Amino acid sequence: MRRAVLTYLALSLAAVVILAPYLMSVQTSVKTPRQFAQQPPLAPPRPPTGENYAELTVGGHTLIPPLVITVQVVLVVVLGQLVCSVLAAYAFARLDFPGRDAIFWVYLATLMVPAVAVLVPRFVLLSEAGLVNTFWGIVLPSMFGSPYAIFLLRQFFRAVPQELLDAARIDGAGHPRVLRHVMLPLSRPVLATLLIITAVTHWNDFLWPLVVTSGARWEVLTVAVAGLQSQYQGNWTLVMAATTLATMPLLVLFTIFQKHIVKSITITGMK
Amino acid sequence: MRRLFLTITALLLTAGCSIAGNDDADGKTTVTFRLWDEQVATAYEQSFAAFEKTHPEITVDVQVVPWADYWTKLPADVAAGTAADIFWTNTSNFGLYADNGHLLPVDVSGDWTKSVVDLYTRGGKLWGVPQLWDSIALYYNKDLVTKAGVDPAALTWDPSRPDDPFRAALRRLTADGAGRHPGEAGFDPKDITTYGFNAALDQQAIMWDFVGSNGGTWQTGDAFTFADQPKTAQAVQYVVDLINKEHVAPSAADTNTNSDKALQLFTQGRIALFQSGPYHLKAVHDGAGFPWGIAPLLDGPAGRVGVVHGVAAVASARTAHKEATTEVLKWIGSADGQRPIAAGGYAFPGVTSVQPAFVDHWRQRGVDLQPFLDSAGGTTFPAPVGPRVGSGGTAYAPVLQQVFLGQLGVVDGLRKAQNAGNEAMKG
Known part of the structure; x- marks a missing residue:
């Protein structure tokens, strides 16, 4: 009993530490700029105001266009990555071809190269291709799979018992059919995990869209929110409302896939 | 499932279409x-x-x-x-x-x-x-300066005078939770409710203005030479002392990395004198719930000098x-x-x-900008120039932060900062 109390105490403490920043940003988002300027940050909003949210949806700082762009980017990247990564992982896990392991390890080694290091070369490459400030400039570099996704899936595919695949082969299934009817149904949890990780990563991606696009046309959410702050104007109430709004879709996504994620963590031991 | 699939297909088909403006210039x-x-x-x-x-x-x-x-x-x-x-x-x-x-x-x-x-x-x-x-000019909180009997337009400073009038005025403007001022028995520097001044590592609004007003400079040609000039070091020492020795300005731990901190304290009515530029007019006008005004820069050994x-x-x-x-x-x-x-x-x-x-x-909003015009029309301190002065500034910033925290002496710190800055400018 005492142990349970202690456990819950520790857990609630951790929850407070993790949740406090979000709660702060939410409560700042319903304050007027004037109240924010005059009172300490922890003072409760009195009275709560919706003006920041109104400004961000129907006002002059509307986030709807960047939101649409961001949804498109995430959709294309997630679909592209899942399809390409599944195919590649299946090949690396289950097909025999010369140089398979060498290619895999070389590809995996690119995980170790920090993204910033390839930022400028990648930018120059795309600018030579005339893709700067286009939609495809944002998505192309990441839509053909990522080493992380392929590694995760390959490990999972390797753990699938060979007997299942052999049974399918005996029944006359080729590789596409094995993948479609045996591998994928078994891999749902890991695919769900991958989906959410990829979606979150690209939803929050800031540096690449910032560098590759200019202006309102292809502005994604993260860049639009950063643009609310200038050298001397913090616009904190507006920024907090914007970050709260920007986090919302991720929370929804998490709620939908929550069961799968928890399951996949227990299966793979991955986080 | 089917409907979801259709939605995704529809979204994919429209991917690459922006609803935010277009640049079809026909x-x-x-x-x-x-x-x-x-x-x-x-x-x-x-x-x-x-x-x-x-x-x-x-x-x-x-x-x-x-x-x-x-x-x-x-x-x-x-x-x-x-x-x-x-x-x-x-x-x-x-x-x-x-x-x-x-x-x-x-x-x-x-x-x-x-x-x-x-x-x-x-x-x-x-x-x-x-x-x-x-x-740069001096925003002031009318209530606080009236209460302390300080005339913000007539402030002078001189680092070499033991009875420096600016420090004396700031001590009157600063108070702890029990209403005691710095220098009085029992003053608690950890519980300051009202600060006199926004001394901080804000080069444009604070540090360079004091350096210029003391007769120092920051660069010779494109190179940093601030550590070689006793007057520059003296002015920096003065600003750092306002924070760490006199306790009349917020701690550098709060202001070093949060450039909004001083502005927020001012609009909360917790800083009496706020030296800054016209870029804060809107924030102060929208935020301050007390009467405020703008006064000229301080008069120093080399006159009133501000950064333009x-x-x-x-x-x-x-x-x-x-x-x-x-x-x-x-x-x-x-x-x-x-x-x-x-x-x-x-x-x-x-x-x-x-x-x-x-x-x-x-x-029309009751604010007189004359002090900013006077500041620009008088002796000015040039903003830093040179092809790589941006990277030089980035290189010395962490050293100056330590100086303002009191972790590094001013003379040593400036020397270290100068070397780091000039090194970085070599590219």
Whole structure:
């Protein structure tokens, strides 16, 4: 009993530490700029105001266009990555071809190269291709799979018992059919995990869209929110409302896939 | 499932379509204009709407890049030749581009504020069209100064005088939770409720102004020489002491990394004297719930000296349409082109003749901007110049932060900072 109390105490403490920043940003988002300027940050909003949210949806700082762009980017990247990564992982896990392991390890080694290091070369490459400030400039570099996704899936595919695949082969299934009817149904949890990780990563991606696009046309959410702050104007109430709004879709996504994620963590031991 | 699939397909088909504006110029030439301030961007939109009426063959696309990442993105764009046709720059960052031939020299002339023209003249050529400028003055909280009996317009400072009047005034303005002032028995520096002054590592608004007012300088040519000048070191020591020894300013632990901290304390009514530029007018006007005013800079051993800094618009040498770009450049250097910036109360405009519009905007709101004009018209301290002064400043910033925290002595710290800065500028 005492142990349970202690456990819950520790857990609630951790929850407070993790949740406090979000709660702060939410409560700042319903304050007027004037109240924010005059009172300490922890003072409760009195009275709560919706003006920041109104400004961000129907006002002059509307986030709807960047939101649409961001949804498109995430959709294309997630679909592209899942399809390409599944195919590649299946090949690396289950097909025999010369140089398979060498290619895999070389590809995996690119995980170790920090993204910033390839930022400028990648930018120059795309600018030579005339893709700067286009939609495809944002998505192309990441839509053909990522080493992380392929590694995760390959490990999972390797753990699938060979007997299942052999049974399918005996029944006359080729590789596409094995993948479609045996591998994928078994891999749902890991695919769900991958989906959410990829979606979150690209939803929050800031540096690449910032560098590759200019202006309102292809502005994604993260860049639009950063643009609310200038050298001397913090616009904190507006920024907090914007970050709260920007986090919302991720929370929804998490709620939908929550069961799968928890399951996949227990299966793979991955986080 | 089927419906989900259809939705996704529909979304995919529309991927790559933006609902935010378009740049289908139908025969028009599009000139891109980049800046970092989304508020001033509104003024430019107004300005360019008028321009496009008289120049139907040109459209101007205003692009805001967040300040925090402006100088990260610009080098990549300049290197790849994808920079905007015209972009804002500050003094720390333009020299390198000018020296490397990335900018078009400005061959139009205008009625521009001379101090800003000087800042952007390099090698005998002007490289930018002055857009706006800042000078420094002293915002004060009327309630607090009246209560302490301090006249903010008559403040003088002298680091060598033991009875320095500014320090004495700040001690009266500073109070702890029990109403005790620094120097009194029982004063608790950990529980200060009202600070006298916003002394902090804010180079433009605080440190360089004190250095200049003490007769020191920061650079000789392009190189940093601040550690070699006793007067500069003395002024920095004075500012650091206000924080760590006199306890009349907020701790550097709070202000070093949060440049908004002092502004917030001022609008909360917890700082009496707030030395800053016109860029904080709007925030103070919107935020302060008490009567406030603006006083001239402090009078020091070398007089009243303040930093004047200006923002200019420069044209990329790799623009694909030089003629249209020059037209736009001319427009934003003209009185009509800059009137929205001034009349909207955003900043002192680079064009001298529309300056009254800015002053009027604030006079109507009961704010007298004369101290800023006096500060700009008097002895000024030049904002840092040189092709790599931006990277030099980045290199010495952490050292100066330690100095302001009191972790490093001023003399040693300045020496270390100077070496780090000059080293970084060698590239």
